[in-house]
Amino acid sequence: MYDISRAYAALGDNRYVEYLNIAISQKGWHVYSWFRQDPFFDSVRDTPEFKEIIRQMNERNELYKADMLAAIDRYSAKY
Secondary structure: OHHHHHHHHHHOOOHHHHHHHHHHHOOOOOOHHHHHHOHHHHHHOOOHHHHHHHHHHHHHHHHHHHHHHHHHHHHHHHO
């Protein structure tokens, strides 16, 4: 879904939003650092839809980060 979204974005086709939302909703998809720099999204990077997806990804990554830090703390407390 991510690659389909990239192609639509490169073509300036708004369907990229639909496919990108599917990609980010799939469990385990979190290629955030690449997503933020992916040149295929350059033509849509300043759109409100893309900015909203970035906001959602920022929020999601903060949750991942909090979960990871909590897991590290639990592990450290045992040893």
